[in-house]
Amino acid sequence: MNAPHDLPEAPRRLPVRKLRVDLSKGFPTLWNGGEAFRTHYLNALSMSFPIGEQFFIDAVTKGVTMLPADQQAAWADEVRGFVGQEATHRFLHGQFNAELDRQGLKNHWQGWAAWRIENGKNMHPINHVAVTAAYEHFTAVMATGLLTHPNWLEGATPELALLWRWHAVEESEHKTVAFDLYRAMGGSERRRRLWFVYIAVQFFFESSLQTFINLWRAGLWWQPRTWWQAARYLFGPRGVWAASFFPLLRYLRRGFHPNDLADPEQMAQWLQAQRDQYAIVGA
Numbered sequence: 001m002n003a004p005h006d007l008p009e010a011p012r013r014l015p016v017r018k019l020r021v022d023l024s025k026g027f028p029t030l031w032n033g034g035e036a037f038r039t040h041y042l043n044a045l046s047m048s049f050p051i052g053e054q055f056f057i058d059a060v061t062k063g064v065t066m067l068p069a070d071q072q073a074a075w076a077d078e079v080r081g082f083v084g085q086e087a088t089h090r091f092l093h094g095q096f097n098a099e100l101d102r103q104g105l106k107n108h109w110q111g112w113a114a115w116r117i118e119n120g121k122n123m124h125p126i127n128h129v130a131v132t133a134a135y136e137h138f139t140a141v142m143a144t145g146l147l148t149h150p151n152w153l154e155g156a157t158p159e160l161a162l163l164w165r166w167h168a169v170e171e172s173e174h175k176t177v178a179f180d181l182y183r184a185m186g187g188s189e190r191r192r193r194l195w196f197v198y199i200a201v202q203f204f205f206e207s208s209l210q211t212f213i214n215l216w217r218a219g220l221w222w223q224p225r226t227w228w229q230a231a232r233y234l235f236g237p238r239g240v241w242a243a244s245f246f247p248l249l250r251y252l253r254r255g256f257h258p259n260d261l262a263d264p265e266q267m268a269q270w271l272q273a274q275r276d277q278y279a280i281v282g283a
């Protein structure tokens, strides 16, 4: 491990927002603009969120207890905000996933993650924080993509577009928390980057497999249109790959920090434009 770094300059208060959406009424099976691939790719990501976000909460909460007592106090607000945001995401994506269940989809990703978490539970907590920081880089890059590329959610059911963009805004807001904690714990650059490579391979494999399973269960995997839409969504000029590949790779640079990637200006615009759609319940 490296010598512990200093605390982040000014620990921030992260607002916890309660979104005014009710997913209990359900939503259409092809909620994302009627496109099979766009819908089932985001469905797959949602399936991983409740268990993943609980892992992030547990990792950060435990990680802070490894710091000296005076530092723990300085981290308290930031950790409370992080936990509050991720817990709210878990709750709403749990409702979202319950509807996917009603629609006949099957969440395998959750089981794969549960198996890994069980097997890794005895590792030193710094590894759990490194894994969290790696995933948080993925979510921050995806969040920027969602906020800056309206085509990713074009034609989506309005309540669900609201859900995904709210989640994206908050992922951008708290993108430094696990990373800074990892540094404060004295985590090395080598360990940080190795975990990222492992997480990247795992994420691409599991997100692809869960998306394919969703398309298969929905009876859509064999339609040529599904794969044409997939190619455009993933590899088009305004697609996922073009928006994400280089920003993701930046994590491997020595000395990288999440703030090296600017927050999308659409964040502030969204918060302003959707002000009636959420209530701030904690900060």
Ligand SMILES: [Fe+2]
Residues within 6 Å of the ligand: 053, 085, 086, 089, 167, 171
């Ligand atoms: Fe989240």
Ligand SMILES: [Fe+2]
Residues within 6 Å of the ligand: 056, 086, 136, 139, 171, 174
């Ligand atoms: Fe997050």
